[in-house]
Amino acid sequence: MKKSFNIAIIGAGLAGLTAAIHLRKSGFNVLLFEKEHYPKHKVCGEYLSNEILPFWNYLGVDPFQWGAVAIDHLALSAVNGNSLDIKLPLGGFGISRYQLDHHLLEYALSLGCTLIPQTVEDIYFAENTFSISTKHQQEFKAHLVIGAFGKRSNLDFKLDRNFTNSKNNWLAVKAHYAGEIRSDQVSLHNFKGGYCGISRVEDHKINVCYLTRTEAFKPFKNIETFQQQVLCENPNLNDFFAHAQPLFDQPISISQIAFKPKPSVEDHMLMCGDSARLIHPLCGNGMAMAVISAKLASECISGSARQDWSRTELEQRYDKLW
Known part of the structure; x- marks a missing residue:
């Protein structure tokens, strides 16, 4: 070689x-x-801005051939569930x-x-x-x-x-789910100590990825308890997790994010x-x-x-x- x-x-x-x-x-x-x-x-988070498409197309890369989903709306919610919907001027896609x-x-x-x-x-x-x-x-x-x-x-x-x-005090958790959401929308839902993104990717799957401070997670010891007791305080997240079916045996996570x-x-x-x-x-x-x-x-x-x-x-x- x-x-x-x-x-x-x-x-x-x-x-x-x-x-x-x-x-x-x-x-x-x-x-x-x-x-x-x-x-x-x-x-x-598995969401990309459309700004990279002209460059990727120049290289011969087309993510829509691989199942990418067009996204042009953002939903943003507070911990109490109050939310707004915004049209994204540039938009993006999920894959x-x-x-x-x-x-x-x-x-x-x-x-x-x-x-x-x-x-x-x-x-x-x-x-x-x-x-x-x-x-x-x-x-x-x-x-x-x-x-x-x-x-x-x-x-x-x-x-x-x-x-x-330096002290790195963030961790992230991700999993795919089956369920019903708007395919053209990426959602960002706040909870105490972090926020959670939800969007559609290929094959009708839903990507869920959230970021939280390590000190907010530590008292709960495991992901399931943390999601139930902290994320689900936001009514939008509570509704999602109540109806969606997990596609992973276990969520995957990373820590010490700086x-x-x-x-x-x-x-x-x-x-x-x-x-x-x-x-x-x-x-x-x-x-x-x-x-x-x-x-x-x-x-x-x-x-x-x-x-x-x-x-x-x-x-x-x-x-x-x-």
């Missing part, structure tokens, strides 16, 4: 896969590292990460990207080249590296990134997606930010190749665009 590449991308999520597709179509040889096996469910990441990976591989299905254990930069070591003790070389390894990774600690020592500033360049790596910035799901733009960050990184790399920028100039231009 080839061990030296133009570009290595660590993490095959939205940002990593979008960058891989863009860069491969621009003529670079691309190496992807991903520790998970796809398809796989991920904790995510599960189970479908989306799987199809993006298949597309990237069909273009000629190389996948290493292993955990990256270490990475270091010397003599203008990156050396990347995996859990299976393989080593690869790359001229450029994109870090797209998500909200929190072993590599964040290896790199001693600035947010790893909404802290992060550098967009770390030890000469261009950071993308949640590895570069993490915003509250309430904004509804986290997935689109991941895609746009991949676009910025890919365009900077292509520009650097055409105009022979120095590594420093490439990094500065990318950082400025963020």
Whole structure:
């Protein structure tokens, strides 16, 4: 197997896969590292803004071929159930990460990207080249590296990134349900200590994902009790959970979520997606930010190749665009 590449991308999520597709179509040889096996469910609101569609269509990506559901309304409710409905000027669509990441990976591989299905254990930069070591003790070389390894990774600690020592006091829970909701609407329902998003994804499934402060969750010990006693204080959430049928054996969750500033360049790596910035799901733009960050990184790399920028100039231009 080839061990030296133009570009290595660590993490095959939205940002990593979008960058891989863009860069491969621009003529670079691309190496992807991903520790998970796809398809796989991920904790995510699974709503994307339509702002990324022109770029994805340019790359040959059409999420509606994979079952995406058009969404153009927002429902927002307070803890007491008072709510309002807003027409979204730009709108968006719902699709599960189970479908989306799987199809993006298949597309990237069909273009000629190389996948290493292993955990990256270490990475270091010397003599203008990156050396990347995996859990299976393989080593690869790359001229450029994109870090797209998500909200929190072993590599964040290896790199001693600035947010790893701070208090991270948020957790998120996600599950799919069967039930009846407006297919053209994403709902955000507040509860004490957090908020819950509900929207339709492919195959008539409903994605439910909520974010809460860790201290609000701790007294309840388990997800079921917390949902019954805290989320269901909001009448809208109480009605939903009373009538919907869970499709997962158990919800999935992540903890130690940090909404802290992060550098967009770390030890000469261009950071993308949640590895570069993490915003509250309430904004509804986290997935689109991941895609746009991949676009910025890919365009900077292509520009650097055409105009022979120095590594420093490439990094500065990318950082400025963020």
